[in-house]
Amino acid sequence: MISAATLDAFRAIAGPKGLIEDRDLIAPWLEDWRGKYHGEAAAILMPRTTAEVAAMVRTANDLGVPLVPQGGNTSMVGGATPPVDGSALILSTRAMNHIRSIDIAANLAICEAGVILSNLHEAAEKAGRRFPLSLGAKGSATIGGLISTNAGGTQVLRHGTMRALVEGIEAVLPDGAIHNGIAALKKDNRGYDLKQLLIGAEGTIGIVTAASLRLAPAIADRAVAWVGVTDPEQALALLRHMEAQVGPVVEGFEVMAADTLRFVLDVIPGTRQPIETVTPWNALIEIDLDAAADGPGAHDRMEAALAAAFERGLVVDAAIAANEAQAEQFWRMRESASEAERSQGPALQFDVSVPIALMPRFMVEAAAACEARFPGATASSFGHLGDGNVHYHVRAPQGEGPGRGADWIATTGAEATRFVNDLVVSMGGSISAEHGIGQMKIDEFARLTAPAQLNAVRAIKRALDPHGLFNPGKLVPLASAS
Template sequence: MLAQQLAPGAIVTDPDAIAPWLIDWRRRWHGRAALLLQPRDTAEVQAIVVAARSLGVPLVPQGGNSSMVGGATPPADGSAAILSLRRINRIRRLDPAAGLVVAEAGVVLADLHAAALAQGRRFPLSLGAKGNATVGGLVSTNAGGTQVLRFGTMRGLVAGIEAVLPDGTLHEGLAALKKDNRGYDLDQLLIGAEGTLGVVTAASLRLVPALAARAVAWVGVTSPDAAMALLRRFQRATPALESFELLPDESLAAVLAYLPDARAPLAGRHAWHVLLEVTADAAGDDPAALVEAQLAAALDAGEIGDAALAQSEAQAEAFWRLRESISDAERATGPAAQHDISVPVEAMPRFMVEAAAACDARFPGTRASGFGHLGDGNVHFHVRAAPGTDPAHWYAEQVPVVSRFVHDLVAAAGGSISAEHGIGQMKRAELERLGPPARLHALRAIKRAFDPGQLFNPGKLVALAPDRGSE
């Protein structure tokens, strides 16, 4: 019966065709599924949800399958079907004057960037997985990326959402109303819910003017504290500081070894590196002059060791390629315990140094370091296994112990164990252990209210007791 309601090719049972979608990006989570469903529009999603509900079959929504926490991987028991949103990939409307675009869930981020640029606008969120990540996944994980410093996360860029709820009804919230006081904000509940409350099928997204110019610089500094001082210098000088990324020299070294044609931006060695970008939205503004002046003043004051201002778009892209290749480069160097964490911005420099030292002391032979978005207090804190460590033993035995230690440090600093990647299945137990009771109670209550049958993305984000009654 369901087959009659769906377009040809929507129901996939071939194990070879399903296999690529059973493993997460980090290749740590391996699921099973006998069925892959590929609807072409929202109506087909509704039909699938209604059928799945009647049969009691859980659904795992999936976009680009680029989750860092196993958030789009089906459970290992094979009980769930994969609901792929990749075919729902139209840009329904792009209004340059209003600064809005309505993009379906399967639209790839890089394609959204190109469509907006063709109309003299841009969508101000970018990340290393822009060639795979989709709008639905970005909304469902409240993605951040490298431009949060100026524009915020997806939560601030979403103006409205269309989503199919677990009972098959459609939340029609694409109107992008500036003011709406009809009670709870369903859009905001769905953002960051990781597909556990509804299947996002489209979103109204805010656009900003296309760049008139940008200045990208690579800076060598002695410490995270020095990087923080540089950040504050630029924030005092301009509101157009769009990105401010910090990475240790060892991360740069890993990328240079990984990319055969890559070159170090600076001569000599520097303990830490900053990649910053200042932009201009209006013709005639000169961000390069501002950046050059601020870097010269910082150099004269002894606040930085050296700096290189990109002299072309190609060089600017080369700088960004170094930053965006860190995760791939570190994955190639061997197993690691990877943490996406945040602490208050002012506390981050000290945390990066002290937490790395604490991990190195607690786990001899490992090497800990952090890199990422210093300006918004979010870094990716990795503890790499000692050379020669068996990956299977590391992930099964050591990573849980290491992560518990790191998360305890984060909690003691008043931070979050998930800054932008979500909870998925990787961090669910740690959220249960460290999450404030009021937050956990609310998460469970909301999940039960929306999805009492626990059919949407089972095993992710929040665990419910077998008893589906009230707590």
């Protein structure tokens, strides 16, 4: 689909190192992180500067070549996988990996799109600050991808999603123009906010090349606890109790069903039961204090709050990490939940949100409804109860033969997906809390989204990318023929 002359036109912009044609080097970037989607591309474009990105986009416009922006390729919904027909080129931002500056006084970092999240964490730490967003893929996920998917992670409860942490954006728009909005302005009333449009747009209306990011004070003291509870309702009551007891320093509040914890303990080396009592549900709580915090330390605050929770009947059993190593062990169990779930065999994986007050009900009722509707399947959830977002898995019936395992996913997966998504929407929720739409959820997005929102999404795409060359087949559903 892509001619040699076309590749030469792109090669002329960035030189031989700016265009990769080696099939062995391209292959790992042709499928998504889950191995669910596979595409084809004649080459990977590797610009090193924003000017090179702009030149490549202009060339793509001239030649009618679609581009698939790609960072760390950690999308959970096939959002960075090229089309199967080989009609598009991958435009990777991985070579744009400089942290341009860290301003301690302003608590700002200016990073290029290809900066890996863990590298930003390290740089901020050396400067006595931190970037308060973390997730399991921090060793490969890039800043541009995190912005383009409005990533969440485990610290949203206190610091918000990526949208709350981005102060300014530099990006290349589909016509090749450079949007220089990287200045961190607290007030800017010049009409539509392109920054907010680009965040979460999955590369469909612009390629993020750099951003100004908000930093937070370094953690001076923290306490991490693993708590056993009877059900999600009790977990939510415990969260509200902790917030009332210690204030806005609750950094993380994660929940995990007993079966998911059992999977972690079975398959993740070095993990062990955190508390003596095996409880139906578990909560992982973190309290963080910076150097300016007055009063008791984090451990004392956690201990006092949990003691009061015991008196109120909000806790079955609890353990406060005795040191940093144990705190990391607690978090490792939470961060290994997805890996442990995958080890159990084929499953449908959902990233959903509902109003926080309704989340406990959803976690229990959705699991029961799925298991009743699809005999042999099992369901449970884990995730960020504090911000109303859980990762909900429906595991295929185990065993061999028709109607089991992968066969169940192939024959029943679409029906089960619609069933779960309908439950989410019936509670006023979203079928995509933090992973995006990509290509995996595009049909369900079209089915379940109100016409006003769908029409607006399509209109924005048409206005900014009239030729449909930016990340085709992702996020934006095609309008129906009718």
